[in-house]
Amino acid sequence: MTTSLPSQLAPLAELDTLKVSVEDYIATVTLARPDKRNAFNDDVIEELNQAFTQLGNSKDVRVIVLAAEGKAFCAGADLNWMRAMADYSREENLADADKLAQMLKVIYSCPKPTIAAIQGDVYAGGVGLISACDIAIAVESANFCLSEVRLGLVPATISPYVIRAMGARATHRYFLTAEVFDAVEAQRVGLIHESVATEELDEKVASVAKKLRNNSPNAVKECKQLVQYVAGETIDESLIAQTVEGIADIRASDEGKEGVQSFLQKRKPNWLS
Numbered sequence: 001m002t003t004s005l006p007s008q009l010a011p012l013a014e015l016d017t018l019k020v021s022v023e024d025y026i027a028t029v030t031l032a033r034p035d036k037r038n039a040f041n042d043d044v045i046e047e048l049n050q051a052f053t054q055l056g057n058s059k060d061v062r063v064i065v066l067a068a069e070g071k072a073f074c075a076g077a078d079l080n081w082m083r084a085m086a087d088y089s090r091e092e093n094l095a096d097a098d099k100l101a102q103m104l105k106v107i108y109s110c111p112k113p114t115i116a117a118i119q120g121d122v123y124a125g126g127v128g129l130i131s132a133c134d135i136a137i138a139v140e141s142a143n144f145c146l147s148e149v150r151l152g153l154v155p156a157t158i159s160p161y162v163i164r165a166m167g168a169r170a171t172h173r174y175f176l177t178a179e180v181f182d183a184v185e186a187q188r189v190g191l192i193h194e195s196v197a198t199e200e201l202d203e204k205v206a207s208v209a210k211k212l213r214n215n216s217p218n219a220v221k222e223c224k225q226l227v228q229y230v231a232g233e234t235i236d237e238s239l240i241a242q243t244v245e246g247i248a249d250i251r252a253s254d255e256g257k258e259g260v261q262s263f264l265q266k267r268k269p270n271w272l273s
Contacts, residue, residue: 006060012051017044019069020051025062026209027055027112034070039078040100040125049103056110062220063212064110065205066133067117073142076124100125101157107132108161109228111221113212117205118142118192127191128158131165134224135208136192138183139201144191145180164231166191216271218255222246 005013005022012020019030029051031038038044055061068074085096107114107129116130118138123145130136146162148155155162155175163171170189174181183195196204212220226246250256255271262269 006058009054009058009060012054015047015051017041018047018051020055022055022058022060025060025213026065027058027061027063028065028067029055031066031068031074034068034072036078037072037075037121038068038070038126039075039081041078041081042096042099044078045099045103049099049106052103052106052110052114056106056112061112062217063115063209064112065115065117065209066107066129067205068119070120072120072126073116073118073122074126074129075121076126076147097157104128104132104158104161111224113220113224115205115208115212116192117201119198119201121145123147124155125158128155128161131158131161131191136165137194137196137201137205137208138186138192139198140183140195141198142183142186142195143180144182144186145178146174147178149176150178162191214272216255216259216269218253219250219259222250 005020009020009022012018017031017033019028019032021028029048031044033039033044052064055064085093088096113135114133116133116136116138118130118136119142120139121143122130122138124147127144127146146155159171159175162175166174166189170191173179174189183192186192187195194204226243230243251260255269258271259269
């Protein structure tokens with residue numbers, strides 16, 4: 001994987017807690033604090049926000065993979081960060097929680113499709129990270145846990161994304177019990193899409209990323225927004241009207257026209273040339 005970045009993404013090479021690379025339109029953002037089990041602190045949150053914002057706006061990127069170094073994917077909050085929060089005022093806690101919430105929103109609403117490549121255990125806030133991604137693929141040995149209630153806390157900031165991923169029924173159980181569950185259960189409840197052997201993770205993620213890269217960039221962006229919007233709406237005349245407008249607009253778009261013409265003419269669309 002190349003270590004060079006397009007010129008407009010050069011500042012990402014200077015990040016302290018992440019490693020960022022781009023190759024063939026596929027960006028990889030790697031959590032690089034294995035000694036801390038890739039736990040959150042202010043720096044990690046700020047750098048994830050920066051990385052996904054810049055990569056999401058780059059014409060040189062069509063897919064973003066979120067990966068991690070070490071045995072754990074993400075263990076939630078960093079212990080030193082938690083110690084500091086214990087002395088925060090309510091106003092300071094609000095400001096601190098908002099930074100995490102905004103970072104998760106940046107990942108969830110990123111205009112590029114995102115894949116969580118989960119090579120190890122995922123706890124607490126880390127579950128929010130993978131839930132904010134469009135696709136999650138984990139090794140079979142990974143364990144998952146929403147452990148907040150053990151500490152007298154609640155997973156409030158990550159809840160919009162976790163509930164969307166797992167559904168309310170499964171979330172009731174795992175928010176309330178804080179029990180550890182394995183990759184089989186994570187896939188059953190919808191938290192991850194697939195589990196694979198450790199040695200197969202990179203190949204599987206690369207295969208999915210290639211499929212995303214080869215699709216119309218504009219159509220992928222519009223489909224992502226479509227799912228996020230429609231999933232929470234009532235099926236009524238207003239929603240139907242908006243979906244009608246959506247297909248009419250995409251058919252009239254440059255990539256929509258090019259995609260149909262290339263199919264009819266039995267050639268590759270121009271975004272693959």
